[in-house]
Amino acid sequence: MTEQATGFDALAPSVQHHIVNTLGWSALRPLQEEAAAPLVAGQDAILLAPTAGGKTEAATFPLLTRMSNEDWRGTSVLYVCPLRALLNNLQPRLSSYAQWLGRTAEVRHGDTTAGQRKRLQAEPPDILLTTPESLEAMLVSTVTSPQVMFANLRAIVVDEVHAFAGDDRGWHLQGVLSRLEAIAGRPLQRIGLSATVGNPHELLRWLRGPGRDGHGSVIDPGGIGKDSVVHLDWVGTVDNAAEVISRLHRGEKRLVFADSRRSVESLTLSLRERKVETFASHSSLSVDERRRSEQAFAEAQDTVIVATSTLELGIDVGDLDRCLQVGAPRTVASMLQRLGRTGRRADTARNMLFLGTTEEEFLRACGLLLLWSEGYVEPIQPPPMPYHVISQQILGLTLQRRALTREDIHHDLAAFAPLTGTEGEAIIDHMLEQQFLVSDGELLFAGPAAESRYGGMHFRDVMAVFTAAPQFTVLHGRTEIGQIDPMVLRSPHDGSLTITLAGKGWRVTSIDWNRQRAQVEPSTVGGKVRWSGVPQPISAALTSAIRRSLQGVDPEGVELTRRAQEKLAELRAEFTPFVGVNESDVLAPHDRGRARWWTWAGGRENARTLAALTRVAPELLGEAPTWDNYAITLSEEATMPALRVALAEALERVTEGDDVFAPLIDEKVLREVKFGDMVPERMLRAEVAGR
The missing domain is CATH 3.30.1360 (Gyrase A; domain 2)
Structure with missing residues (x-):
């Protein structure tokens, strides 16, 4: 009887050799084993595994095999991530794997210097790690030819695909992929890497886009089980949370999540005041500041890093002993991502301690843990009616091709699901009416309205579907610390203005309102900190779970401290008249x-x-x-x-x-939709209402 072929057998001999001899692996992980054969066969797929589950290798080893077997040349693989920091973190690993075949893997994103970009053009890497925004920039570039750059594309890996699919960056990515396929003249193999989601088959259909032939696979060897150790505590304030964290798990490496930049800053400062070695990580810290924090944390042991969801994704900060959550995330999927950060070593279990600092957060944690104990995970639902992204893609394609016809638009965006004949034509007609496009016979060109509204900095505004809130850059000498909301600098204060950033106190010494910069020097005390943001509603599933928790349903497999039990009993008594026990x-x-x-x-x-x-x-x-x-x-x-x-x-x-039931629309909201001025008003109203 012959031995049954394994996934390992499907890989190229050179890849097999390095897995065994360079990495020293005795076997592939379950996900890698299951993914190898279908991916080597060219199938589209969604690969599901918790953080550190080996998803990157599960996608990369089969693609290196195809690269070797089929002699792919030039930039043949794109590896797309939602975060620049994640790309930076992955590049050394992917580069080392590519070198097994004498190939290269390089990063290009918004922080890549002009010199590095010039080198990438002269020596195209085999694997390009990038973001949708940088792909858009390369497509509309007047310096390089996208036809030359992307003619050899064969496959794309979308890391953290659930993070893309849940918002408009996913639609942007889908439009860009359609344009890349038109340049390459072939369908690209599409591989999505994701944590556990509630609807993986729907996510695969979304990733593949319309009109795809052949099979696709959802590969899921099993996620995080209920054997995880999860606790819930009530502490009442962020300062009390810092006190608990400072006393618990001494000598261990602790990752603490907080769900706002403000909470991260306050908690980091409070922990440092208690002489705990603490680092901060969130999106408004400078790249260098985050990198320093993450590197120092990875190399230390008795230490804490406090982060927003920026560290929820797959950035490697080394082996963790403990994961703590101040407050609560808004989804079970986020909780699973964070929980999956721990328990990597054979002698450790996945663990998470929730610390409730407000009643709102505490109740959200109760509902979330109830859903988790029941095995529920939210489905990923792409935003409906992304008409403003359609208009952005039409303008981007026009800038890419310089001149094109309506038929060209439908051809190049054929794999972009939102672009249907009727709606696409209505948007093109409106863009012509408002002179975002102009025509000469059948040919269409970017018009004067597009130039005046979006043309600054070589149409830089067209590269992204989101608009970042204005922020001031904070500098200590020439070193950038991060960015803050300008309202902090305008707020009334007595004497010197102090702020908190990167978990440290700073005294503001000068403000350059024109260049949007603030110079600071270290201060012994912290100060104001804030960033603007829009409150996010929570789901019907979570509010229903909170209600059930208040009605007396307890989550299985979750241990509540005495303080948490007392607080929950108090809230249950308070909400008894409102939770509808009898109706x-x-x-x-x-x-x-x-x-x-x-x-x-x-x-x-x-x-x-x-x-x-x-x-x-x-x-x-x-x-x-x-x-x-x-x-x-x-x-x-x-x-x-x-x-x-x-x-x-x-x-x-x-x-x-x-x-x-269509929600009432605030006129201000309509005006704030980026690219909304390129969409007919009735369609824009329908889009905003539908969301």
Whole structure:
């Protein structure tokens, strides 16, 4: 009887040799074993595994095999990540693997210098690590030819694909991939790497795009089981959290997540005041500052790093002993990513300690842990109706080709799912009307409106689908520390203005309002810290779980400290009248003569319900109706029977084609949609309402 072929057998002999002799591996990990044969055969795939589950190698080894077997030349593989730091972290590893075949792997992103870019053009790497924004920049470049640069493409790896698919950067990426396939003249093999998601097959269909032939695979050897050690504690304040962290797990390496940059700064400063070696990592710190923190943390042992979700993704900070969470993330998927940071060594278990600092966060943690204990993971849902991304891709393609026809647009964006004939044509017509495009016979060109609105810095604004909030750069001498919200610098203060950044106190010595820079010098005390942001609603699944937790359902496999048990008992008693133990809906008195309807439906559903009531029964709303994740505030005259009648009427009108549940649109929101001015107003309103 012949031995059954393994995934390892599917790899090229040279790759096999280095796995055994250079890496010293006795076997592939389960994901790598299962992925090898289908990927070597050229299949599209989604590879699922927790952080440090070997996803990068599971994708790279088969692609190196194809590169060797099929003699790929030039830049044949793209490796796309959502974060520059992740690319920097991966490059040395991918470069070492590429060298097994005498090939190269290089990084290009927004921090790549002009000299490095020139070298990459002269010597194209076999594997290019990059972001969607840098791909866009290369496609519209007037310096290099995208036809030459991308003619040899064969495959793309999308790392942390769930992070892309959940927002408009994913649609941007899909449009860019369609244009790259048009240049290469062939479909690219598409491989997505992801943590556990609730709908991996739908995620694979999204990644592949429309019109793909052949099979695709979801490869999932199993994620993080319930054998993880998870605790929940109630501490009440960030300062108390710092005290707990300073006393626990001494001598160990601890990664602490906090879900805002402000909390990261406050917690880092508090820990340093307690003589704990602590580093900070978040998106508003300079690249060098983050790199210094992450490197120092990776090399130390008795230390703490405090981070936002920037360290949730696959950046390597070495073996961790403990993962702690101050507050709570908004999804089980995020929790799994963070939990997966620990337990890499054979003698350790995955572990996570939640520290509740506010009642809101504590309840969110309770709901999240209940969902986790039930095995729930959120589905990834790409944003609907990305009309503004369609307009951005049409303009980007026009800049790329200099002149093109409508047929060219539909050809080059054929693998871009949102571009349908009717909607695409309506957007092109509008762009012509508003002179974002101009025509000469059948040929289309970028118009004067595009030049005046988006043409600055060689159309730099077209490279990204998001607009970053304005921030001031903070400098100590010539060293950039990071960026802060300008409102911090404008806020009233007595005497010297001090700020906190990178977990340290700084005194502001001068402000250059024109260049948006602030000079600082070290201070013995911390000061103000803030960044602007938009509150994010939580899902109906999570608000429902919070309700069930308040009704008395406990998560299995989670240990609550005595303080957490007491706090949960207190909150359960407080919310008893509002959680509908005996009925599904609760209407309760509220302040200023209003009533509060506790729906526990999530922010999005509550916004839709309030919109329907506004159109169907405005008399129930009162003067200042509001909604949040848990409830809708109405007139004191509102009653449950009246609300049921109103909702029944709303549902009847929906069956007649009147979408009374479409959320009410603030005109300011319409103006803030990047590229929204290139979309017909009715379509833009539909997009914003649909989201």
